[in-house]
Amino acid sequence: MTTTRQNGSLYTNIQGNIATIEFGHPASNSFPSELLDRLAKEFTAISTNDAVAVIVLKSEGEKAFCAGASFDELVAIENLEQGKQFFSGFANVINAMRTCSKLIVGRVQGKTVGGGVGLAAACDYVLATEAASIKLSELTIGIGPFVIEPAVKRKIGLAALSELTLDATNWKNAYWAKEKGLYSKVLENTKELDTELEYFTQKLASYNSQALAEMKKVLWENTDHWGNLLIERAKVSGELVLSEATKKALAKFSKK
Secondary structure: OOOOOOOOEEEEEEEOOEEEEEEEOOOOOOEOHHHHHHHHHHHHHHHOOOOOOEEEEEEOOOOOOEOOEOHHHHHOOOOHHHHHHHHHHHHHHHHHHHHOOOEEEEEEOOOEEOHHHHHHHHOOEEEEEOOOOEEOOHHHHOOOOOOOHHHHHHHHHHHHHHHHHHOOOOOEOHHHHHHHOOOOEEEOOHHHHHHHHHHHHHHHHOOOHHHHHHHHHHHOOOOOOHHHHHHHHHHHHHHHOOOHHHHHHHHHHOOO
16 A cells, blocks of 8 residues: 655654654655655654664555656756755755664665665665665666765675666666675565564664664764765756756656
C-alpha cells in the first residue's frame, strides 16, 4: 500500500531505541521538493533525540525503493534560482544524513534511480533484496548525478562510479551494488530482508550509544566540506537543466 498524496508522505515510528523513517510517493516513491525538505528536517530532529540509537530508512510498498527527484518539478524549472533550489533538495538530505549523530540503516526493497542511489549511499549500512537494481540515468536527460556523486563515490569508488554513470541506460543488479560496496547484504526477498533488518538493528542498537556516535563520526571523516560542495553541485545541475540540450531531452519525456 502506497500513499496517494501528491506531495508524498513521511512517517517516523520509534520503538525502543530504533527510529524508522518511512517515505512514500505515488510516483514510484520519488521526491518532490517538499518531501525532501521534510526528510532532511526529520534526520536533523532525530539526531538530537537521546532516546534513539539507530535510524532505519525505508520506503513504502513492495516495488521501487526510490525513483529519485520529482520529474514534474524538474521539467517546470524556468530559471537558475529554481534549478539550484530543486537540486539542493537531495544535497540537504545527504548533508543531514551525514551530520546526523545516529547510524542510519537503509532498507532497499526494489529498484532505485538517481537521487535514490544517493540516499542509499548516504546510509551507513544497507540491506537490500535481489530486486534492488540501481541506475544513474542523469546523462540521458542532459544533466549528471553531480549532487549525489560525492556520496556514491565514497561508497563504491571512482571506477564503479564511472561505470554506473556513463552506462546511463542500463541497470546494475543488486549483487553488483553489493560487490562495489553500496549494499552491505543482499537478501532473496522482502520477508528475508525484514527478518535480517530486525535482527541487525536490534543488535546494533544494543551497543554503547556513545560508541555508535563516535563510530558515525569516524565513518564520515573528511566530509566537512560537503556542506558547501553539494550546494555548488546543485548550482551546476541547475545551470545544465536550463540548457537547450537538456530541454530538448526533457521534452521527449514530458507528458503531452
